[in-house]
Structures are given as C-alpha cells and as structure tokens.
Amino acid sequence: MHVCLFDIDGTLLNTGGAGALAMERAVGELTDGSDRPLDIPYAGRTDRAIVADIFRHYELDFGDAALRNFLGRYVEHLDEMLGQSPGLVLPGVERLLAHLHQREDVILGLLTGNFIEGARLKLRHYHLDAYFDFALGGFGDTHADRDEVARVAFNTLKAHRHPEQIDLRRLWVIGDTPADVKCGRAIGAKVVAVATGVYSSDQLAEHAPDYLAEDFEAVDELLELWPAIG
Structure with missing residues (x-):
C-alpha cells in the first residue's frame, strides 16, 4: 500500500x-481593530504556532480557551474570504488526485499546518x-x-490501518516548503517537494527531497513514484 500525505497551501x-x-480580521476583533504591523512568517508553519506568535505580538494571553475563541472567528472569516479572494487549484493537482483516489493500493491523507476546520473549508471551496x-x-x-504534526499523522495511519500496511518505503509526504x-x-517518509509555493526549486533542492517538481503538470512522471501494487 502506498501512502501519500499532502500539504494544502502552496501544494x-x-x-x-x-x-x-x-x-488578521479575527485578531482585529480581539484587539479592537489594532493595526499594529505584523511581521510573522506563515509558510511551512502550523496555524497554532502562527496564532501563538500573533497573540504574543499583541501581548494577549494565549491558551486553549483563547485559541478556541480565535478559531471560531477565524473559520467564520475564512469562509467569507475564500469566496472573495482570487485563489486557484494549482496545475496538475486535480488530475493527480483523481488518479490516486481511484486506486485501491493508495491511501490519500493530509499533513498540513492548517487547523482541521480551515483545511475542510479550503478543500471544500476548491472541490x-x-x-x-x-x-x-x-x-x-x-x-x-510541524514534526509533531507529522508524528500524529503517522500514528493516526497506524491506528486506522493495520501497521503492517504502512511500509516506510511507500510512505510519502508531499509539500512545498523545507x-x-x-x-x-x-x-521516516520519502518526500516530494514542489516549487508552487514561496520557495523556488533551487531553495527546495538544498533540503534534498527524494523528488523535486516545478509543479504537478507532469502527472505521468509523478505517478511512476507510486507503481501499481498487484
């Protein structure tokens, strides 16, 4: 069984x-609309880490209750913003997912820094x-x-599938950042890095992924990474 764990944003x-x-809108509601400039990195990070930095930036107390409050506001605004923003599904993605999804020897999962409800909204919006x-x-x-998120994903796979089905030689993480x-x-997974986010192929190559692509347009070449298991 092949296992492919996909990142979302930029991938x-x-x-x-x-x-x-x-x-920004969610935190604005918690800070009475303060427009203090933010200089917080997003790419490759978990939403929890990003929100913790935002709270520190505004000198707000951060904990589970505060996070739940923020998350409710964020999800509401995200649903609205997705309908107003000029987003897109990246090249080759739909064909790649459609092919992998119909195969009985492939498990598709997610390994993302997104809050789960944010991930649902984004993927649903783009079908x-x-x-x-x-x-x-x-x-x-x-x-x-993010390494801990990967471990959670791996343990979730083992819990939902027989552990012997999870072969590290056939476990892949697919994403766009170091x-x-x-x-x-x-x-212990292999990695496909794709230069459709903020990092160039040269920058990603420095981190030695097992496969490096400019985008997913060359679907047939990508599928050779996951040969059919009879």
Missing part, C-alpha cells in the same frame, strides 16, 4: 491570501475535499512543531 491550492486575511479522509492525517490544531521535507524525514 494543492493557493487561496489568494484568504487565510492570512481571515486571521478537493472528496479525495481525502480527514480521519487520516495531521493538522495544526494541537502542536506548534518544513515539509523536514517533517517527512521525522517519520
């Missing part, structure tokens, strides 16, 4: 800034949600460290 789709804008079982994967709700390469290595 499958680009929301046109909807996620960042939704976060990609049907390809994934949200019970199989790791999300950015609980851990700030953090995706790093977290894949944390669980």
Whole structure:
C-alpha cells in the first residue's frame, strides 16, 4: 500500500491570501481593530504556532480557551474570504488526485499546518475535499512543531490501518516548503517537494527531497513514484 500525505497551501491550492486575511480580521476583533504591523512568517508553519506568535505580538494571553475563541472567528472569516479572494487549484493537482483516489493500493491523507476546520473549508471551496479522509492525517490544531504534526499523522495511519500496511518505503509526504521535507524525514517518509509555493526549486533542492517538481503538470512522471501494487 502506498501512502501519500499532502500539504494544502502552496501544494494543492493557493487561496489568494484568504487565510492570512481571515486571521488578521479575527485578531482585529480581539484587539479592537489594532493595526499594529505584523511581521510573522506563515509558510511551512502550523496555524497554532502562527496564532501563538500573533497573540504574543499583541501581548494577549494565549491558551486553549483563547485559541478556541480565535478559531471560531477565524473559520467564520475564512469562509467569507475564500469566496472573495482570487485563489486557484494549482496545475496538475486535480488530475493527480483523481488518479490516486481511484486506486485501491493508495491511501490519500493530509499533513498540513492548517487547523482541521480551515483545511475542510479550503478543500471544500476548491472541490478537493472528496479525495481525502480527514480521519487520516495531521493538522495544526494541537502542536506548534510541524514534526509533531507529522508524528500524529503517522500514528493516526497506524491506528486506522493495520501497521503492517504502512511500509516506510511507500510512505510519502508531499509539500512545498523545507518544513515539509523536514517533517517527512521525522517519520521516516520519502518526500516530494514542489516549487508552487514561496520557495523556488533551487531553495527546495538544498533540503534534498527524494523528488523535486516545478509543479504537478507532469502527472505521468509523478505517478511512476507510486507503481501499481498487484
């Protein structure tokens, strides 16, 4: 059995800034509209880590209750912003997912820094949600460290499948940042890096992924990574 764990933003789709804008609006409601400039990195990080940085930036107390309050506001704004932002599904993604989804020897999961509800909204908006079982994967709700999210995804896979079905030689993480390469290595997976996010192929090559693509247009070449298992 092949297992493919996909990142979302910059890998499958680009929301046109909807996620960042939704976060800004949510925190604006908690800070009475303060427009203090933010200089917080987003790419390759978990939403929990990003929100913790935002709270520190505004000198707000951060904890589970505060996070739940923020998350409710964020999801509401994200749903609105997705409909207003010029996002898109990235090249080749739909054909790749459609092919993998129909195969009985492939498990599709998610390994993303997104909050799970944010992941649902984004994938549903772009009509990609049907390809994934949200019970199989790791999300950015609980851990700030992306490597820990990868470990959660791996343990979830083992819990939902017979452990002997999870062959590290056939376990792949697919993402667009060095953090995706790093977290894949944390669980012993192979990694496909794709230069459709903010990192160039040269920058990604420095982190030695097992396969490097400019985008997913060359679907047939990609599928050779996951030969059919009879």
